[in-house]
Amino acid sequence: xxxxxxxxxxxxxxxxxxxxxxxxxxxxxxxxxxxxxxxxxxxxxxxxxxxxxxxxxxxxxxxxxxxxxxxxxxxxxxxxxxxxxxxxxxxxxxxxxxxxxxxxxxxxxxxxxxxxxxxxxxxxxxxxxxxxxxxxxxxxxxxxxxxxxxxxxxxxxxxxxxxxxxxxxxxxxxxxxxxxxxxxxxxxxxxxxxxxxxxxxxxxxxxxxxxxxxxxxxxxxxxxxxxxxxxxxxxxxxxxxxxxxxxxxxxxxxxxxxxxxxxxxxxxxxxxxxxxxxxxxxxxxxxxxxxxxxxxxxxxxxxxxxxxxxxxxxxxxxxxxxxxxxxxxxxxxxxxxxxxxxxxxxxxxxxxxxxxxxxxxxxxxxxxxxxxxxxxxxxxxxxxxxxxxxxxxxxxxxxxxxxxxxxxxxxxxxxxxxxxxxxxxxxxxxxxxxxxxxxxxxxxxxxxxxxxxxxxxxxxxxx
Amino acid sequence: xxxxxxxxxxxxxxxxxxxxxxxxxxxxxxxxxxxxxxxxxxxxxxxxxxxxxxxxxxxxxxxxxxxxxxxxxxxxxxxxxxxxxxxxxxxxxxxxxxxxxxxxxxxxxxxxxxxxxxxxxxxxxxxxxxxxxxxxxxxxxxxxxxxxxxxxxxxxxxxxxxxxxxxxxxxxxxxxxxxxxxxxxxxxxxxxxxxxxxxxxxxxxxxxxxxxxxxxxxxxxxxxxxxxxxxxxxxxxxxxxxxxxxxxxxxxxxxxxxxxxxxxxxxxxxxxxxxxxxxxxxxxxxxxxxxxxxxxxxxxxxxxxxxxxxxxxxxxxxxxxxxxxxxxxxxxxxxxxxxxxxxxxxxxxxxxxxxxxxxxxxxxxxxxxxxxxxxxxxxxxxxxxxxxxxxxxxxxxxxxxxxxxxxxxxxxxxxxxxxxxxxxxxxxxxxxxx
Numbered sequence: 001x002x003x004x005x006x007x008x009x010x011x012x013x014x015x016x017x018x019x020x021x022x023x024x025x026x027x028x029x030x031x032x033x034x035x036x037x038x039x040x041x042x043x044x045x046x047x048x049x050x051x052x053x054x055x056x057x058x059x060x061x062x063x064x065x066x067x068x069x070x071x072x073x074x075x076x077x078x079x080x081x082x083x084x085x086x087x088x089x090x091x092x093x094x095x096x097x098x099x100x101x102x103x104x105x106x107x108x109x110x111x112x113x114x115x116x117x118x119x120x121x122x123x124x125x126x127x128x129x130x131x132x133x134x135x136x137x138x139x140x141x142x143x144x145x146x147x148x149x150x151x152x153x154x155x156x157x158x159x160x161x162x163x164x165x166x167x168x169x170x171x172x173x174x175x176x177x178x179x180x181x182x183x184x185x186x187x188x189x190x191x192x193x194x195x196x197x198x199x200x201x202x203x204x205x206x207x208x209x210x211x212x213x214x215x216x217x218x219x220x221x222x223x224x225x226x227x228x229x230x231x232x233x234x235x236x237x238x239x240x241x242x243x244x245x246x247x248x249x250x251x252x253x254x255x256x257x258x259x260x261x262x263x264x265x266x267x268x269x270x271x272x273x274x275x276x277x278x279x280x281x282x283x284x285x286x287x288x289x290x291x292x293x294x295x296x297x298x299x300x301x302x303x304x305x306x307x308x309x310x311x312x313x314x315x316x317x318x319x320x321x322x323x324x325x326x327x328x329x330x331x332x333x334x335x336x337x338x339x340x341x342x343x344x345x346x347x348x349x350x351x352x353x354x355x356x357x358x359x360x361x362x363x364x365x366x367x368x369x370x371x372x373x374x375x376x377x378x379x380x381x382x383x384x385x386x387x388x389x390x391x392x393x394x395x396x397x398x399x400x401x402x403x404x405x406x407x408x409x410x411x412x413x414x415x416x417x418x419x420x421x422x423x424x425x426x427x428x429x430x431x432x433x434x435x436x437x438x439x440x441x442x443x444x445x446x447x448x449x450x451x452x453x454x455x456x457x458x459x460x461x462x463x
Numbered sequence: 464x465x466x467x468x469x470x471x472x473x474x475x476x477x478x479x480x481x482x483x484x485x486x487x488x489x490x491x492x493x494x495x496x497x498x499x500x501x502x503x504x505x506x507x508x509x510x511x512x513x514x515x516x517x518x519x520x521x522x523x524x525x526x527x528x529x530x531x532x533x534x535x536x537x538x539x540x541x542x543x544x545x546x547x548x549x550x551x552x553x554x555x556x557x558x559x560x561x562x563x564x565x566x567x568x569x570x571x572x573x574x575x576x577x578x579x580x581x582x583x584x585x586x587x588x589x590x591x592x593x594x595x596x597x598x599x600x601x602x603x604x605x606x607x608x609x610x611x612x613x614x615x616x617x618x619x620x621x622x623x624x625x626x627x628x629x630x631x632x633x634x635x636x637x638x639x640x641x642x643x644x645x646x647x648x649x650x651x652x653x654x655x656x657x658x659x660x661x662x663x664x665x666x667x668x669x670x671x672x673x674x675x676x677x678x679x680x681x682x683x684x685x686x687x688x689x690x691x692x693x694x695x696x697x698x699x700x701x702x703x704x705x706x707x708x709x710x711x712x713x714x715x716x717x718x719x720x721x722x723x724x725x726x727x728x729x730x731x732x733x734x735x736x737x738x739x740x741x742x743x744x745x746x747x748x749x750x751x752x753x754x755x756x757x758x759x760x761x762x763x764x765x766x767x768x769x770x771x772x773x774x775x776x777x778x779x780x781x782x783x784x785x786x787x788x789x790x791x792x793x794x795x796x797x798x799x800x801x802x803x804x805x806x807x808x809x810x811x812x813x814x815x816x817x818x819x820x821x822x823x824x825x826x827x828x829x830x831x832x833x834x835x836x837x838x839x840x841x842x843x844x845x846x847x848x849x850x851x852x853x854x855x856x857x858x859x860x861x862x863x864x865x866x867x868x869x870x871x872x873x874x875x876x877x878x879x880x881x882x883x884x885x886x887x888x889x890x891x892x893x894x895x896x897x
Contacts, residue, residue, distance in 0.1 A: 005659070005690065010596045010757040054543040061534065061542065068534045070526075078526060079519045084741040085585075085734075120584050120743075121549075124764045131621055132475040136600075157595055157621070157761070195470075228469055261469045269549075276548040276769030278584075292475035295482060296621070299588045303768035304741030 016151040024388040046388040049409035050273040052330040067312035084304040089118040093307040096314035109249040117293040120300035122267035122280040130158040139192040145395035147204040163187040196228030202235040205404035207352030215251035237271030240332035241353035259285040338407040341419035356408040363401030365431040374400040385425045486612040489853040511853040514874035515738035517795040532777040548769040553582040557772040560779035573713040581758040584743040586732035588765040594622045598659040603627040605661040609860035660692035666699045669869035671817030701736030703819040704797035724750040810888035821873040828866030839865040850890035
């Protein structure tokens with residue numbers, strides 16, 4: 001059959017799976033590190049997962065076996081749940097989720113369960129919002145650097161465009177008024193109608209939270225341009241340090257002419273470490289958006305079995321209070337460990353206070369201050385050092401040399417090992433032009449099988 | 464004064480979601496006044512929802528005997544591994560179990576490779592995905608009428624793809640004919656719509672009939688000749704009353720060459736045969752590698768909960784259980800169907816001779832004031848508000864002949880079914896007198 005007979009969407013590569021972000025994953029999958037069976041494997045530092053608090057959830061499950069077994073007060077709810085496919089969602093679950101969202105925000109704002117739309121993960125929530133808010137060919141402005149998955153989630157099937165709001169290291173990658181206006185003008189020059197701004201707060205990949213000032217100028221901007229504002233707050237429960245996290249809900253409390261244009265995206269994949277369960281949500285005070293998004297959620301609903309289990313978990317205030325505190329504590333410890341480990345190698349990070357990764361400055365290790373230089377360094381780190389980290393270019397960063405490094409998806413020992421490997425690499429002088437190469441170790445120590453693979457992966461491979 | 468004008472997309476504000484059709488309006492009437500034997504005996508009985516509730520006891524017994532399959536046991540790593548698993552390839556054990564189950568339904572006459580299974584959150588998502596993958600906005604998919612009302616939303620809403628009806632009528636039991644196929648293609652051509660595929664539901668919803676082998680062969684020949692795709696939605700395959708009366712497109716395709724296989728894609732789900740719509744388990748089985756790869760990537764937007772995959776993997780891999788389930792489920796559905804047809808016949812109502820599904824296709828043409836859509840909707844309204852029965856009018860399924868209705872029978876107890884059929888009899892008698 002003629003392969004051209006698939007759609008343009010099927011044939012294009014906007015799904016972005018050819019980007020380095022995903023290629024690094026593939027290399028990891030071919031040769032994953034294991035402390036016992038594969039000590040020379042690649043350590044996965046490109047996956048923003050939270051594995052630090054499973055014991056808390058596991059112990060809750062052990063003490064509360066009923067919800068997972070479809071039981072309630074002795075009755076078996078199997079058939080009721082099996083039949084429950086109402087896209088309005090299980091009321092008990094939406095109630096629990098709304099309550100949890102409030103707790104994560106220090107109860108400074110309250111959320112109405114009826115304004116929640118459940119989706120199979122934030123991936124689905126973000127795409128659904130695009131379908132609801134933008135026509136094909138219209139644009140959303142996003143501050144750079146941003147999560148590589150957005151290229152697929154926001155653009156692929158929707159036909160929407162992303163126009164970057166350029167942020168730079170000169171001011172800690174903060175969003176500024178001139179940058180917002182410049183992005184808007186860029187869109188205009190490209191004849192793209194702007195329908196909104198999408199921010200991730202806490203930020204992926206920066207690991208920082210938006211300041212009150214940034215939130216205020218964002219809101220002023222969307223009001224002035226009469227457009228929407230999507231606040232992807234999936235990392236809201238991972239704020240572990242000051243400055244604290246301020247939700248857009250808090251920042252817009254009491255402001256006129258605003259609530260109908262604000263849409264919040266949440267998920268349980270990052271805070272609770274449950275990406276497999278596919279639990280995402282859109283929160284909006286705009287009835288038309290809630291109505292349209294609810295209907296669209298038919299295409300990606302949350303399993304009723306999962307809704308039921310998590311309704312019980314999230315309704316348990318004693319558990320959620322304890323979990324949020326402990327999660328913050330452990331994330332901070334692990335984050336500080338990574339930062340300190342990098343500091344000892346002479347590598348700095350952007351000062352972060354949230355999320356599951358650090359935004360690491362390796363500009364001084366580049367052989368040339370270009371994206372080509374960044375790719376060369378990245379390949380060495382993946383194949384020679386055996387660490388899969390995410391290069392800034394895959395996040396659309398304007399400046400070469402920045403990398404996102406995850407810390408919450410591995411044990412302490414593995415993190416220590418990763419730092420040791422990186423230190424050896426940096427000490428060897430096999431990078432950058434700033435190192436004293438007088439004490440260079442023999443090159444062949446680093447001629448591992450991955451260097452050989454380096455030449456083979458440069459060829460375009462068919463997937 | 465707050466300004467409320469920030470525009471949404473055309474997609475969000477148009478009514479292409481199709482929820483304003485009578486198919487859904489009846490549901491609303493039911494939601495507002497649902498029948499309950501004890502607390503609301505005069506409420507509306509829901510006969511517009513194709514759910515399978517006749518075999519839950521079998522599932523519940525299984526779960527009671529295998530309680531370890533719900534949770535994660537005492538193994539520490541089991542929970543976290545499951546909670547972290549978001550790979551769009553899907554749990555291998557689950558894919559294998561689904562492949563096995565699909566083979567069992569087809570009496571072992573076909574083989575399904577787990578590597579060609581793509582999981583989606585329900586068949587709703589599977590159908591939409593295929594529409595995105597096989598057609599561009601403005602292109603058309605041929606669909607025989609009458610068809611499931613949800614297709615108007617699932618295949619068209621967000622994809623921008625058109626549905627080109629292939630009209631079938633009662634003169635030959637609503638069977639698909641070559642003539643109807645050709646007419647539909649000619650029509651599409653005259654509207655400058657490029658036809659990209661044909662979507663068949665087998666067994667048919669709303670007809671409740673398994674498509675015969677000669678017609679399946681003819682359809683495959685037709686799509687090959689036109690060089691288009693073929694989607695075979697087989698979500699009711701386990702609900703054919705007699706297992707040897709179901710011929711899957713997979714069987715036809717296995718006897719053909721590679722080139723023809725590449726255009727065939729099968730949709731399946733656990734919502735109908737197993738009665739588990741709430742768990743959102745659908746699948747695309749494609750013989751085309753590129754479609755499998757693309758569908759997998761797109762399934763990121765609609766993955767199945769890993770908790771659900773894990774639980775069902777164990778159950779569906781238990782061959783003894785599934786064999787017994789499939790056999791018992793078929794028997795019970797067949798019994799229900801025969802009961803319904805007999806009672807309707809006593810009330811002077813004819814049905815299309817069916818052999819599958821959770822519903823029957825009933826003809827009330829004689830009761831119409833006029834043989835038009837308006838006449839049909841007026842009768843439907845009367846049945847809803849006077850007989851207090853929500854049934855689905857044929858016009859919502861795009862049937863060209865007025866007076867046909869889809870009546871579901873597997874989503875209620877035997878007692879409720881008897882009440883419903885009694886009401887139907889009383890209503891028709893009253894109508895005939897009046």
